[in-house]
Amino acid sequence: MIPSAFEYHAPTSVAEAISLLGQHGDEAKILAGGHSLLPAMKLGLAAPGVLIDITKIAELRGVVINGNVNIGSLTTWAAIAQHEGLRRVLPVLGEAVSQIGDLQVRNRGTLGGALAHADPAADAPALTLALDAAIRVHGPKGERTIAAVDFFTDMLSTALEPDELLTAIIFRPLGAGEGAAYVKFPHPATRYAIVGVAAYIKLNGTHVSACRIGVTGAGAKAERQNDVEQAMLGGDGGDEALATASLRAGEGMDILGDIHASEDYRRAMVKVYTKRALAAAVARARG
């Protein structure tokens, strides 16, 4: 429960942070809210030689709604949950992040930190998949944007390069005929997702014209559910359609098993929670 020794830097600008990343390379880890990295260090699971604390970089903090929704990577869960504008244009975000950890965790933990860490049981990756978010990163060569669907590559692994800093997450606001929801089976000890499912639905009249689903907690990384999405398209989003489509959830995924939920049980729960998330998203899309 005592981390090994490390060097500590606290840059005040993105440029300075990237420069430090360049200097220290693989030895360095970015410290944001510290809710994943610090426990890992205390347990001896991580022992970075250099910590680059980005919490002094003001430009990474805050929400801007201007056509799109731009959330700075350092924005905390609490700030997202309490944001009036977000509550209007993207209520699912507040609904989802309010289920993360407890109040103390939500006051410290950040959206960017969670995405960059890519814990297989984190809630936010599922949301970014279902909402088709874009993830903006800065590196020595400038900035680039990565689609959420391309961002999560494996357990605790992302498309972020070692010398890049995740700076913002861009969502599109939901309009009429669109609905999204996040439901989860929380781990009894950590409140991470044993299974978490985010669903997005767009209705064209009475029929589903777009559907995206992100599942977290069940596998090594958060994943879209293309088969379910396809099965939903053109349907009426009724109970029977949901039940049938959600049976395809988790098929083809490598499902994890542990003392809290076996592989078989998790697989079954992916289907149940997919059905529930879709039902809520459809209801919201119907208005």
Place this chain on the structure above:
Amino acid sequence: MTATEVKERIVGRALKRREDPKLIQGQGQYLDDIKLQGMLHIALVRSPHAHANIKQIDISRALAHPGVVAVFTGAEMLDINPLPAAWQAGGVKNNAVTPRALAVGKVTMVGDPVALVVAEDRYIARDAALLVEVDWEPLPAVVDAKQAAQPGAPQLHEAAPNNIVFEWEAGSQTDADAAFASAEVQVSEPIINQRLIPTPLETRGAIARYDNATSEFTVWMTSQAPHVMRLLLTAFVFGIPETKLRCISPNVGGGFGQKIFCYNDMAFTMWVARKLGRPVKFVEDRAENYQYSTHGRDHITDAAICGTKDGKITGLRVKTYANIGGYFSTIAGGIPTTLYGRILNGVYKIPGVYVHVTGTYTNTAMVDAYRGAGRPEASYLIERMVDRFAAELGLDPVEVRRKNFIQPTDFPYQNGLGLLPYDSGNYEPALDKALAMAGYTEFRKAQAEARTQGRYLGIGVSSYVEICGVAPSAWVGLNGQGWGAGLWESANVRVHLTGKIVVTTGSLPHGQGIETTFAQLVADELGVAYEDVEVQWGDTQGTPFGYGTYGSRSLSVGGVAVKKSLDKLKAKVKKLAAHMLEANEVDIVFDDGKAFVQGSADKAKTFAEIAAQAALAYSLPEGMEPGLDETSYYDPPNCTFPFGTHIAIVEVDTETGHVALKRYIAVDDCGNRINPLIIEGQIHGGIVQGVAQALYEGAVYNEDGQLLTGTLMDYAVPTAAMVPHFELDHTVTPSPVNALGVKGAGEAGTIGSAQAVINAVVDALTPFGVKHIQMPVTPERVWKAIQQK
């Protein structure tokens, strides 16, 4: 109406705990807050294996690390004895193998310490501990209490063939056999009471200082029983006079039993402090606490119950394997025997009961008392079996309980399992009150209606009885219960010249509100201001001997010792008042802080005036000593037996297996009530721990003896948000055992609760043919039980 009934009494009032403000403002002093001049820090080298021989230990690299002062192994500490086994299973042979300060030769659990590093700070000590190289010879491990006793199981200790610590029995096999032979119906069920990790907010540790000039030790410890630790560490471990050790428990951040026991850190900090001539500190981190400090429960049982078709219970047979862990912890022998086997028939009259308990060593953390200690295991077992019995007969479980209750006229009641008689009880009113609060009859209708809509509600009833204030000393110590000492308490009440009062007690609070409750008693008895009473505790140098705070005994034993001192004090006050008023002592009334001649209340002497006279000694009656200062010892004639009924209402999501605890009702009877707020707080916390066992908590080892629930990321301690509002009420059946009529409330919540929840879950799942589910009833277990239909 007498004068004593008109004045506003403090006893019975829901005062907030006086202990709390400083603690919640961060102004308390816990062990790790204590920093002594020149203090060194200890880090342990612990076994990564559950079972292994230690072939060699190389400390050279650690010793060379900058900032390291010394490195010691167990072999160097063979000049002190292993820790004592203070409570062994009574009346039978115990193969007690206790831990040494550090393990020598072999280890029997993950986390078993084999060497220690002493350094200038904790960080250096930790880093250097990683440099100690141990050559291990890993051995096969066994973690299951029943498997450990089977032929061919890995053997932990030469002194315990087949890993058996003891074989113990209670009741009558003949009577039980007769009951089963003639029974109209019988039901058997394997019942597992899973292992729990107590998880006090503050982990454990010790700081030791040695004064070379006087050969005296001072040890600060996270202990629920500092006087007992002083006795055990001096007389048994170090072989030095008891007078050469002062033990101090500062603020203790929760105990739940885990901090009753004598631990190796107390011994090795003392040994190192003497060796190096500098104070040393050791504090566990959470992972160490989970690996090495004691766990609770862990029973594997085959139970059978029998009776008549109309619901009369006639027999109970219980065969239990109790996991003792890698060594014998301080009072490990008493928990699954006296405190479990002797109360297994609960609140029921059952003619034929037989209990057999086998305690076994396994390659796991030691198991000892955890809140409730034996009684939750007993209460869970009988209350599950009564529900199974009722379900088998198709009878209402409430009516089966009612039919078999011990009746008010039966007290004092001998239960046939070797306890002293139950002191008092009236079980049906508590049951009726709880049923009324729950709306039992209406619930059954709502349940049937909900089932037609595919919703599965369940209700679970638990009527419990437990044992508090275990006593008398001659029964628990001499007469076959195996306890190695006494179980009385003492208290001193001293009045200062100004009338201010100090109570010193061997009891000590770590959440129980002892300062508050004892001050309430004193304020009422002496008629003084509550604020004028200080209660001091925790330091063997300033308090009279006490066996400590556990087993819900501090009020019913320690509080009664205070009451006895107050009675002596009042007698002296009256005698002195008679002298001051120039009256006969028999005519003096002492009431509400004033002494006066009966009928002349206008010419009263105040308590402060009398206290001043006693202290100044200008004019005392012939032969009277100065001062108002009384010490009393109280050894109760019997235990007390609190009881009550708890009811849980749940809804099961049959698609996921999630159990939602919708309502929780508890009607408890702890005898007379001194502070209802403290009682309710104790009941609340107790219920959460019982609900936790039912739904969330469980220590899991893999086959190799690795603790899979080794941190709070895997061991699910529920938060306040995970339990509903508790609906509490009470009945009052005073205990005839003691002068206060009190019984105890510290553990009742835990003892009454787990089975209420499980009975409710099984009730909800009746349509799926589910008869029993092992705890914790995780969503997956429920889902699987439903799937198996």
